[in-house]
Amino acid sequence: MKTTARRAWATACVAATLLTAKGAAAADDDKPVEVIVYPILVQAPIFGASIDLPSVPGGGGGSGEAGEQTGSTELSLNTLYMAGVSVRAHRWFVEARGQWADLSASRSAPGVTLDTSARFFTIRGGATLGGGVSVGGGVRRIWGALDATLEVPSIGRTLKGSVDKALYDPLVGVDWRRRTGAFIFEGNVYGGGFGVGTKADVSGEFTVSWRFTPHTEIRLGYGFFYYKISTDPIPIGSFNRTLVSSQTLHGPIAGFGIPF
Numbered sequence: 001m002k003t004t005a006r007r008a009w010a011t012a013c014v015a016a017t018l019l020t021a022k023g024a025a026a027a028d029d030d031k032p033v034e035v036i037v038y039p040i041l042v043q044a045p046i047f048g049a050s051i052d053l054p055s056v057p058g059g060g061g062g063s064g065e066a067g068e069q070t071g072s073t074e075l076s077l078n079t080l081y082m083a084g085v086s087v088r089a090h091r092w093f094v095e096a097r098g099q100w101a102d103l104s105a106s107r108s109a110p111g112v113t114l115d116t117s118a119r120f121f122t123i124r125g126g127a128t129l130g131g132g133v134s135v136g137g138g139v140r141r142i143w144g145a146l147d148a149t150l151e152v153p154s155i156g157r158t159l160k161g162s163v164d165k166a167l168y169d170p171l172v173g174v175d176w177r178r179r180t181g182a183f184i185f186e187g188n189v190y191g192g193g194f195g196v197g198t199k200a201d202v203s204g205e206f207t208v209s210w211r212f213t214p215h216t217e218i219r220l221g222y223g224f225f226y227y228k229i230s231t232d233p234i235p236i237g238s239f240n241r242t243l244v245s246s247q248t249l250h251g252p253i254a255g256f257g258i259p260f
Contacts (some may be wrong), residue, residue: 171192
């Protein structure tokens with residue numbers, strides 16, 4: 001009797017364990033962790049920038065001053081490359097992305113030229129509140145080698161300055177995601193900088209992905225990125241001055257992803 005009771009108890013325990021495991025597996029099936037690798041995303045951003053210089057000494061022996069100088073470039077079409085990875089569960093997500101581009105823009109009157117070798121690396125994550133909406137935070141590393149040229153008619157000179165530095169921006173923002181059949185709609189808006197790295201850092205993106213096979217999707221969308229940097233005093237011509245530059249990129253995005 002004892003042996004039979006033990007066997008019955010063991011059978012019940014095994015059955016309960018199997019049922020629990022089956023329930024957990026079903027829950028996992030409903031809420032899987034999904035990894036998507038984006039080996040290449042290409043953006044064709046329209047790039048523009050503005051440059052501000054504080055007052056600089058005038059010519060003719062250095063007497064007098066020319067007031068604050070401001071110049072802005074025309075908008076110019078450039079190319080920006082991206083790659084990244086996204087990890088998503090039912091209640092959270094983590095995403096990392098690298099971006100790199102050589103950007104340039106100019107204006108003939110007043111004469112302004114800006115060339116930037118820009119590298120951005122962003123990692124962010126968040127928690128889903130409901131309805132596909134998530135709140136998130138992260139950090140963005142901005143590295144840029146900037147060469148600026150600004151003609152100053154009031155003193156009859158052309159001022160040149162160069163910056164090569166890396167900054168780290170804290171980020172906070174909101175994400176939205178919804179899947180309808182083979183199509184996935186996503187959008188996000190993030191802001192940061194707060195004077196910790198840049199003076200201001202604002203980005204946004206809206207994309208539509210078509211998952212035409214279980215492990216292949218095409219992504220199309222539009223992105224926007226603005227940031228403003230204030231440098232430590234650097235040589236501007238023969239003067240040491242603080243250079244303030246703001247740069248804007250916005251344009252269509254295209255690429256593909258590999259879900260796992």
